[in-house]
Amino acid sequence: METAFDIVLALLLLGVGGWSVIARNMMTAVIVFIAYGLLLSLAWVRLHAIDVSLTEAAIGSGATGLLMVIAAHKVAGDTKRVVQLSRGFHALAAVFAALVAIGIAALAFVLPGEPVSLAAPVLARLPESGLGNPVAGVLFVFRSFDTLLEKVVLLLALTGVWALARDEDWGGVPGLRLFPERHSVLGLLARTLPPIGFVFAIYMTWAGADVPGGAFQGGTVLAAMWILVMVAGVRKAPRVSSPLLRLAIVTGPVVFLLIGFLGFLTPGAFLAYPEGFAKPLIVAMEIALTLSIAVILGLLIAGPPKGEDAP
Amino acid sequence: MADLFTILAVTAGAVLFLAGTVGLLRFPGTLARLHALTKVDNLGLGLVVLGLMPQMGLLAAAKMLAVWLLVQFSGAIVTQILARSARGEGER
Numbered sequence: 001m002e003t004a005f006d007i008v009l010a011l012l013l014l015g016v017g018g019w020s021v022i023a024r025n026m027m028t029a030v031i032v033f034i035a036y037g038l039l040l041s042l043a044w045v046r047l048h049a050i051d052v053s054l055t056e057a058a059i060g061s062g063a064t065g066l067l068m069v070i071a072a073h074k075v076a077g078d079t080k081r082v083v084q085l086s087r088g089f090h091a092l093a094a095v096f097a098a099l100v101a102i103g104i105a106a107l108a109f110v111l112p113g114e115p116v117s118l119a120a121p122v123l124a125r126l127p128e129s130g131l132g133n134p135v136a137g138v139l140f141v142f143r144s145f146d147t148l149l150e151k152v153v154l155l156l157a158l159t160g161v162w163a164l165a166r167d168e169d170w171g172g173v174p175g176l177r178l179f180p181e182r183h184s185v186l187g188l189l190a191r192t193l194p195p196i197g198f199v200f201a202i203y204m205t206w207a208g209a210d211v212p213g214g215a216f217q218g219g220t221v222l223a224a225m226w227i228l229v230m231v232a233g234v235r236k237a238p239r240v241s242s243p244l245l246r247l248a249i250v251t252g253p254v255v256f257l258l259i260g261f262l263g264f265l266t267p268g269a270f271l272a273y274p275e276g277f278a279k280p281l282i283v284a285m286e287i288a289l290t291l292s293i294a295v296i297l298g299l300l301i302a303g304p305p306k307g308e309d310a311p
Numbered sequence: 312m313a314d315l316f317t318i319l320a321v322t323a324g325a326v327l328f329l330a331g332t333v334g335l336l337r338f339p340g341t342l343a344r345l346h347a348l349t350k351v352d353n354l355g356l357g358l359v360v361l362g363l364m365p366q367m368g369l370l371a372a373a374k375m376l377a378v379w380l381l382v383q384f385s386g387a388i389v390t391q392i393l394a395r396s397a398r399g400e401g402e403r
Contacts, residue, residue, distance in 0.1 A: 185395070189388045196381070 006046055013039050027076065030068040037061025050212035051135040058220035066227070066301055070176070130279030132210030139214070140282045144271045148260065151253050151289060154296045158249065162240060165304040171241030174299060175306025182233035190232035197225040205290045209279065215252075215286040219293030226298040237302050245295065252292025256285050313365040320362025327355035341397035345390050352386035 016036045023029035037060045044053035119134075126137045139147045165172070179186075201221040208214030229235050238245050259281050263272035273281050327350055334347025360379045364372040 183392070185388055185391045189385065192384070 009039065009043055009046065013043060026072045027069070030065065030072050033068065034061050034065035037065060051133075051214070051217075054212060054217045058217055058224075062224065063220060063297055063301065070301070070303070128278070129273075129282070130209075131282065133208060133212065133214075135212065136208055136214055136282070140285065141273075141278065144260075148253070148256050148271070151256060151292070154293065154300075155249065155253060158296050158299055161300055161304055163304075165306065169305045169307045171239060172305035172307060173239055174237045174302035175304060176227075176230055176237060176302040179231070179233060183231075186228075186232040187234055190228045190234045194225040194229060197221055201225070201290070201294075205286055206283075208286060209283060215289040216293060219290045220297060222290065222294035223297035223301070226294065227301050230298070230302060237299075240299065240305050245299075248291055248295045249299075250292070252285075252289035255288035259285055317362045317366055320358050324355045324358030324362060327351060327358065331355060342394055345394055345397075349386065349390055353383055356382055 013036065016032055016039060020029050020032040020036055023032055037056060041053040041057040041061065044050075044056055122134055122138060122142060126132075126134055126141075129137055129141045131137045131141070169175075201218040203218075204213040204221060205215055205218030206213075208218065230237050240246075259273075260271040262274075262281075263270050266272075266274040331347050331351030334350070335344050338344045338347050357379055360375045363375060367375065
């Protein structure tokens with residue numbers, strides 16, 4: 001029964017993925033891609049990777065999907081902004097994409113016979129950190145340098161989005177204005193849902209130490225609530241030059257770095273935690289990161305600053 | 312007894328999901344399609360949740376009930392927005 005479900009899920013993934021690639025209409029392709037992400041998060045659940053599943057649903061399907069919906073909406077009906085590529089270019093892109101896919105698929109067949117798993121050593125030493133969720137342990141104890149770089153990449157992405165603003169709009173209000181007026185029906189949702197979302201996001205971040213969840217998932221839920229409020233017009237987006245906003249953006253990476261450098265003082269290595277203080281320090285980092293991730297994701301969706309009357 | 316209730320309620324929910332999907336594909340016009348979809352959101356999901364509740368602990372059952380209520384709420388609002396834009400009333 002479970003195998004049948006998995007086979008149907010895998011076939012659906014292939015079908016929906018293929019549909020998203022060959023869809024003629026850009027908006028159709030984007031919507032199918034969002035459905036693909038949700039199916040993929042279901043597949044991660046079947047593989048018992050709940051943390052990955054939550055991230056896929058929130059980032060891969062939700063945030064990325066929203067970005068692409070906005071992009072498709074902006075270029076729809078504006079033929080000047082859609083670059084028409086020749087048939088040969090499409091074929092070339094298809095060949096390269098197929099080569100990449102074949103290469104990745106081939107890797108699955110050249111894996112060493114005996115899978116190299118670090119799961120046992122990780123689980124053996126996880127209790128020393130005081131964490132219960134092995135994924136959080138890998139992210140913040142065993143591979144925390146990678147995690148630090150991931151968060152800094154988000155900052156770079158936001159800088160890249162802001163750099164798209166015109167000179168005279170620099171430092172202004174982000175240009176996410178889907179509805180010219182305040183939307184009354186959406187406004188009801190934007191006033192009712194955020195309190196529930198805030199509690200849920202705080203729970204997700206806090207529980208992330210012991211069960212699936214964490215800063216990224218909690219931060220995404222917070223960002224979604226903020227975007228809802230901005231889109232419905234209940235509250236306007238802030239100016240991107242606001243000092244408070246910029247403080248919120250850098251809090252996560254700064255706290256991460258400070259705790260990292262603290263490691264030089266007591267145990268004697270970058271990003272090492274003093275004996276017995278690992279869990280409180282990690283929770284402090286997660287809280288700071290949740291705030292930063294929420295604000296950065298919200299601003300990534302809100303887009304570059306744009307003047308009120310700009311096209 | 313609890314198992315029988317689960318089987319009946321989840322099956323009824325699944326039938327509603329199927330009917331709603333057929334309606335979404337076959338009904339003419341956006342408003343009629345939305346009408347088919349709301350049956351799935353409200354009654355179909357509600358029956359599945361109701362059927363699964365006896366199989367869970369109290370806390371898990373309460374969580375599923377909360378999921379159903381949230382889906383009802385957001386579903387009703389999204390349907391309103393879609394229906395208004397389909398009738399050309401725009402964003403009011």
